Amino acid sequence: xxxxxxxxxxxxxxxxxxxxxxxxxxxxxxxxxxxxxxxxxxxxxxxxxxxxxxxxxxxxxxxxxxxxxxxxxxxxxxxxxxxxxxxxxxxxxxxxxxxxxxxxxxxxxxxxxxxxxxxxxxxxxxxxxxxxxxxxxxxxxxxxxxxxxxxxxxxxxxxxxxxxxxxxxxxxxxxxxxxxxxxxxxxxxxxxxxxxxxxxxxxxxxxxxxxxxxxxxxxxxxxxxxxxxxxxxxxxxxxxxxxxxxxxxxxxxxxxxxxxxxxxxxxxxxxxxxxxxxxxxxxxxxxxxxxxxxxxxxxxxxxxxxxxxxxxxxxxxxxxxxxxxxxxxxxxxxxxxxxxxxxxxxxxxxxxxxxxxxxxxxxxxxxxxxxxxxxxxxxxxxxxxxxxxxxxxxxxxxxxxxxxxxxxxxxxxxxxxxxxxxxxxxxxxxxxxxxxxxxxxxxxxxxxxxxxxxxxxxxxxxxxxxxxxxxxxxxxxxxxxxxxxxxxxxxxxxxxxxxxxxxxxxxxxxxxxxxxxxxxxxxxxxxxxxxxxxxxxxxxxxxxxxxxxxxxxxxxxxxxxxxxxxxxxxxxxxxxxxxxxxxxxxxxxxxxxxxxxxxxxxxxxxxxxxxxxxxxxxxxxxxxxxxxxxxxxxxxxxxxxxxxxxxxxxxxxxxxxxxxxxxxxxxxxxxxxxxxxxxxxxxxxxxxxxxxxxxxxxxxxxxxxxxxxxxxxxxxxxxxxxxxxxxxxxxx
Numbered sequence: 001x002x003x004x005x006x007x008x009x010x011x012x013x014x015x016x017x018x019x020x021x022x023x024x025x026x027x028x029x030x031x032x033x034x035x036x037x038x039x040x041x042x043x044x045x046x047x048x049x050x051x052x053x054x055x056x057x058x059x060x061x062x063x064x065x066x067x068x069x070x071x072x073x074x075x076x077x078x079x080x081x082x083x084x085x086x087x088x089x090x091x092x093x094x095x096x097x098x099x100x101x102x103x104x105x106x107x108x109x110x111x112x113x114x115x116x117x118x119x120x121x122x123x124x125x126x127x128x129x130x131x132x133x134x135x136x137x138x139x140x141x142x143x144x145x146x147x148x149x150x151x152x153x154x155x156x157x158x159x160x161x162x163x164x165x166x167x168x169x170x171x172x173x174x175x176x177x178x179x180x181x182x183x184x185x186x187x188x189x190x191x192x193x194x195x196x197x198x199x200x201x202x203x204x205x206x207x208x209x210x211x212x213x214x215x216x217x218x219x220x221x222x223x224x225x226x227x228x229x230x231x232x233x234x235x236x237x238x239x240x241x242x243x244x245x246x247x248x249x250x251x252x253x254x255x256x257x258x259x260x261x262x263x264x265x266x267x268x269x270x271x272x273x274x275x276x277x278x279x280x281x282x283x284x285x286x287x288x289x290x291x292x293x294x295x296x297x298x299x300x301x302x303x304x305x306x307x308x309x310x311x312x313x314x315x316x317x318x319x320x321x322x323x324x325x326x327x328x329x330x331x332x333x334x335x336x337x338x339x340x341x342x343x344x345x346x347x348x349x350x351x352x353x354x355x356x357x358x359x360x361x362x363x364x365x366x367x368x369x370x371x372x373x374x375x376x377x378x379x380x381x382x383x384x385x386x387x388x389x390x391x392x393x394x395x396x397x398x399x400x401x402x403x404x405x406x407x408x409x410x411x412x413x414x415x416x417x418x419x420x421x422x423x424x425x426x427x428x429x430x431x432x433x434x435x436x437x438x439x440x441x442x443x444x445x446x447x448x449x450x451x452x453x454x455x456x457x458x459x460x461x462x463x464x465x466x467x468x469x470x471x472x473x474x475x476x477x478x479x480x481x482x483x484x485x486x487x488x489x490x491x492x493x494x495x496x497x498x499x500x501x502x503x504x505x506x507x508x509x510x511x512x513x514x515x516x517x518x519x520x521x522x523x524x525x526x527x528x529x530x531x532x533x534x535x536x537x538x539x540x541x542x543x544x545x546x547x548x549x550x551x552x553x554x555x556x557x558x559x560x561x562x563x564x565x566x567x568x569x570x571x572x573x574x575x576x577x578x579x580x581x582x583x584x585x586x587x588x589x590x591x592x593x594x595x596x597x598x599x600x601x602x603x604x605x606x607x608x609x610x611x612x613x614x615x616x617x618x619x620x621x622x623x624x625x626x627x628x629x630x631x632x633x634x635x636x637x638x639x640x641x642x643x644x645x646x647x648x649x650x651x652x653x654x655x656x657x658x659x660x661x662x663x664x665x666x667x668x669x670x671x672x673x674x675x676x677x678x679x680x681x682x683x684x685x686x687x688x689x690x691x692x693x694x695x696x697x698x699x700x701x702x703x704x705x706x707x708x709x710x711x712x713x714x715x716x717x718x719x720x721x722x723x724x725x726x727x728x729x730x731x732x
Contacts, residue, residue: 147176200299219700236640410451425450503585509568
């Protein structure tokens with residue numbers, strides 16, 4: 001039930017400009033920039049042209065001009081939404097006319113430009129429009145593979161011949177990509193891999209035929225309503241069985257791997273080819289996600305052999321959790337003789353080097369601190385780069401250490417700039433795009449030379465961007481339970497400590513996200529139509545146990561089987577302690593709000609601690625944990641067949657009878673993530689106990705409630721008016 005951290009509208013637009021306007025999310029890259037092979041430049045789209053920009057000089061060189069991207073049947077050039085070059089750069093694959101699949105625009109049309117003869121032609125032209133996903137050139141650039149309508153195809157570029165590699169694809173038997181749950185909870189989207197020699201393709205097949213559909217009802221787009229089915233495994237249901245097969249690009253039968261274990265009790269979350277080898281490495285998780293096994297299999301099919309195992313008393317995070325949501329790729333070393341691995345098995349998230357056979361393991365980052373994300377590998381100079389913050393979990397800095405496990409921890413981010421640094425590092429580790437912001441510093445971006453962190457070029461801020469002085473303070477508060485929470489607060493403008501002011505808490509509180517990062521958006525409320533400080537509010541956020549803070553595995557895993565209890569108590573006890581410490585906080589005017597997991601937290605706080613929280617605005621909340629998907633909920637809560645009482649105790653509807661304050665509940669009826677049925681069971685429970693509240697359904701809107709003309713402004717107006725009415729601002 002995760003929703004990405006949201007910024008104020010202005011800060012969001014600014015961050016987008018600084019971090020992404022100079023780049024294009026090229027083919028399959030959902031984040032980051034597209035580096036040139038030499039690591040001294042990056043590729044992007046500028047004025048319809050594909051260009052290379054030199055890191056140091058900023059000079060642009062047009063690689064593909066827009067006038068070469070006009071199909072014969074069209075009067076205007078293609079809109080380039082993504083691109084990829086062959087290794088010799090002789091052809092470029094263009095992604096265009098895209099359409100959304102759940103969260104991202106991964107479906108569309110593809111065109112191939114031969115740069116030698118300027119011929120432009122459509123790939124998969126006989127397939128339905130906007131039906132191609134994840135088209136990718138073969139290693140030698142001779143063919144393109146893609147998925148269309150759950151089947152896998154290969155097109156020979158010289159002859160134009162298309163070979164259909166699978167024929168059994170349906171809405172629920174999915175080849176080469178994934179179902180809703182795999183995409184949402186593991187970040188798995190692109191479900192096939194070219195072999196290094198380009199002669200074979202390995203791919204996932206997900207069999208969701210046994211998964212029941214959740215039926216969404218569209219009541220606005222036609223005179224008669226119609227059903228929109230989504231295959232959605234609810235918690236307690238077995239996973240969609242997945243298997244991995246290998247097929248020759250010339251066609252023929254798929255050779256399925258024999259992977260140990262019941263496929264209905266396991267997940268296959270990663271798969272890649274060994275470099276320069278016809279072997280695959282696969283990561284398998286058990287259903288509870290507390291056992292991870294790495295297996296190796298040959299291209300001829302047959303048995304997959306386990307080489308490395310890990311067990312946990314709680315759960316094991318996958319690469320999606322520590323790589324910004326992208327589980328693709330494998331961190332190979334020595335040409336495939338070893339690889340990097342991330343584990344929390346010693347109580348901290350650390351990097352390890354694992355030998356190819358899994359028998360030798362070297363800890364690279366010893367110490368009582370967490371690695372946040374892996375940034376780059378410089379194998380030539382024997383360094384690994386990563387993000388961490390050993391002294392302050394709300395911040396992020398770039399570090400490096402030796403690949404032999406004997407080096408010292410070396411911080412590269414400059415001293416004197418406390419806050420959040422981000423990096424996109426070039427191949428070889430020579431250059432990086434560096435961005436910095438904090439709660440007092442507007443985002444800035446520059447290009448740096450590593451490891452000296454020498455600035456080689458600044459990126460101008462957008463016109464009109466300037467820092468503003470905001471009364472945001474970061475703090476720590478220790479509850480009566482002995483738990484120390486990180487937090488921030490925005491003080492009212494013209495604050496007078498002799499007066500009393502209302503407090504509005506922004507919450508999330510589940511394992512998918514934190515709220516107290518030291519970033520410029522801290523203290524911004526993107527839903528408040530105005531200025532919280534000028535209106536006269538204290539705006540506050542706290543991070544409880546169970547959030548993915550860099551405080552060690554014990555902090556993060558404390559929430560296991562306790563969502564809706566331990567996290568809720570930490571938030572309430574943190575608020576209570578703040579009220580004891582600050583007499584100017586008006587305990588008669590206390591509001592709380594959140595979205596998704598934060599919406600659930602809002603309900604819990606209103607219901608379990610009505611003496612503290614008087615007003616709540618809950619958006620897209622899970623009202624009953626038994627209504628959410630199996631991957632997320634079983635990862636953090638176990639199996640309801642074994643400990644159903646924890647799911648009941650962790651669900652807001654269990655406590656709805658305790659509502660005493662003001663509740664505004666908001667949900668999109670077309671939410672494929674947190675289904676609208678959560679709203680209706682909550683409403684029924686409140687009705688049963690004669691609890692008065694307000695509800696706003698947004699017809700056919702999804703989890704983000706952004707579709708449709710006027711929706712965002714309407715939501716902001718609704719939110720703001722309710723808050724102003726039920727938690728009046730200003731000093732008293």
